Amino acid sequence: MLDASLKTQLQAYLERVTQPIELVAYLDDGAKSRELRELLNEIEQLSGKITLAEGNTEGARVPSFDIKRVGTDISVRFAGIPLGHEFTSLVLALLQVGGHPIKLEESVIEQIRNLPGDYHFETYFSLSCQNCPDVVQALNTMSVINPRIRHVAIDGALFQKEVEARQIMSVPTMFLNDAQFGQGRSGVEEILAKLDTGAAGRKAEELNAREPFDVLIVGGGPAGAAAAVYAARKGIRTGVVAERFGGQVLDTMAIENFISVKETEGPKFAAALEEHVRAYDVDIMNLQRATKLTQGDLIEIELENGAVLKGKTVILSTGARWREINVPGEQEYRGRGVAYCPHCDGPLFKGKAVAVIGGGNSGVEAAIDLAGVVRHVTLIEFGEALRADDVLQRKLRSLPNVDIIVSAQTTEIHGDDKKVNGLSYKDRVSGETKHVDLEGVFIQIGLVPNTEWLKNSPVKLSRHGEIEVDARGQTSVPGVFAAGDVTTVPYKQIIIAAGEGAKSALSAFDHLIRTSAPAEQAAEAVTA
Incomplete structure (x- = not known):
């Protein structure tokens, strides 16, 4: 699972663990559970302060695991396999649960400790999202400081049924006590400002x-x-x-x-x-x-x-x-099919049809990236030709699941009140209005x-x-x-x-x- 170099680095980090840790895994016989078991076994072997056990899967997400400080209520949970951008989140969680000092100002730590009530957070992330680790790490840190704060970080790609049931079309998305709490990048202080109303x-x-x-x-x-x-x-x-x-x-x-x-x-x-x-x-x-x-x-x-x-x-x-296209439906379905970051949100549209609006370098790069994840990409460009570099255009045109439409003015993004289901555009040559059925729109038209x-x-x-x-x-x-x-x-x-x-x-x-x-x-x- 981990290559030799990564193991060496992780072992060096784990030498900073001062408190015993128990990893509790919730697994079945599936391929992803086998991958997670392999990862957790390797982590256990890298430190004498870490032990691995398997928990009862009834009512638990599978595969998932807890990182617990032995003899305390301190723990964090990952549902999925936290590699990619989330590997750093995993390492930090191991260190913090293991007693390594948390790098926050003492006033912020005290503010977290003094929060009243109980908080159960769930964060949906994707492994390709560069914004997600900030949220995951912030909430993990808060849960280590204050055990009345619970947090589970969930890989949306592995738990697609949950993603669809909760209408999640953008990551990171946070839930607090089963109600949506926020979307997008957030740090400790931003989350605290929403929880502690007197902070401002x-x-x-x-x-x-x-x-x-x-x-x-x-x-x-x-x-x-x-x-x-x-x-x-x-x-x-x-x-x-x-x-x-x-x-x-x-x-x-x-x-x-x-x-x-x-x-x-x-x-x-x-x-x-x-x-x-x-x-x-x-x-x-x-x-x-x-x-x-x-x-x-x-x-x-x-x-x-x-x-x-x-x-x-x-x-x-x-x-x-990011510049907006300012058409009906854009604001209504922002975060519900309208997105601006293909790297972050692309995995949530696996197997679906999406559009990219914009034929410059950013738009063409987004279409190329998405084509490897989604079922089909329609790239829509206002001008008579794409404006991206030739090398990017050649790559885009070589992909079998991409359509390119030029001289097209997007006029409306459609939805069913819950999520995006289509897009209308005006053919600037014929004047005809046309419709495309799709489930996501990525806007890439500059700044x-x-x-x-x-x-x-x-x-x-x-x-x-x-x-x-x-x-x-x-x-x-x-x-x-x-x-x-x-x-x-x-x-x-x-x-x-x-x-x-x-x-x-x-x-x-x-x-x-x-x-x-x-x-x-x-x-x-x-x-x-």
Whole structure:
């Protein structure tokens, strides 16, 4: 099951286990149960503190297993075989149940311990989903801290009947006490904010007490992270306020063009960004959405929770998000057949017919990936021809279960009130409206800048909603700079965003020097 190299690495990790662990497996004679038994046997052999037993399968998902701290109520459960992206979740669960210290701030740990009531969480994931491990690991961690929180992580591909019965068409999907709790990437603090309703008010009071920053960065993607590192290295007071640290990188499957990093995955890259920033004296204020910018003696950023942060200079790096097609049915069936991440949600459509909207590189890559999982893919492109690279087009056209429709304008996504069952498009040549029967729609038509909150501000935007900047990253407002995908700088690439972030920090530092110099000279003249 595990190759020699992986076994060696896992054995080294398991040396950190300090408390005895019991693995309790719920198995039958099926192929997947045999695979899980093999994996658990190998894990047991790697540590003298781990034992394996088989439990009663009555009422249990099969195959599944518990990781229990012997003599306590602490445990987590996996339904399925947590390999792929979830192997890290398995390793962390073994370590945490085994007594290895949890890397959270003590205030967060206390908040988890003090949650009132009992919580039974179920998370549906897919092994190809790069967003799922964050949710699985967050809830596993919380259940180790507070045994009144129970969590089972479920591989949706293995438990298709449950997925269909619960109408799950997007992962990760969380249930709490049998009711849907949330979809998409979430961390410990995000989950806590939903469980602890008083947390937002306490956080607002805490943020309002912050002294003004020399450089306040809004956005925590590659541009914001680079700006933070460059600003902090100048020794000035630096803060980063972000809706989610890592930004759109968190939703990126593979990164193979960041120079010096041959290949990595988005969440790993985002974690490395945050680790680098935290190595400096930077105040990171995560899970905070900016809603307003006001120009004055200091630049003020108002947050959704009512808090106001102030900066002598501000760097805007709020990035971009997937563009929507804005047709009837898109919002109604989002998460119920309408999806934006083929890597995450593709396995849930195994054996089904789906459409991909968009004929650029992202759309064609999505169609190629999905073709290996689903029964049939229909790619719909508005223009007269696909816009993707030739090599991708050749690969797509070689696949037997793909149809390509060009000069087609999607007009509506249809459903039965529960999930998607079709799509209508207008043939832009004949003017005829046509219908395609399908069960999923993946939208891949580019990005839109996150600047809605700036439309009534003094910051000038382009007709596409991007922040207009000069060669130094300066916006139309003195002391306000911008960097990354949110700006008019062409080519939305991670490496370009990082470079622009560094540039904006250097420009902000230069602005601070120049605007403070006259006052200092005047003071020297008076004393003379």
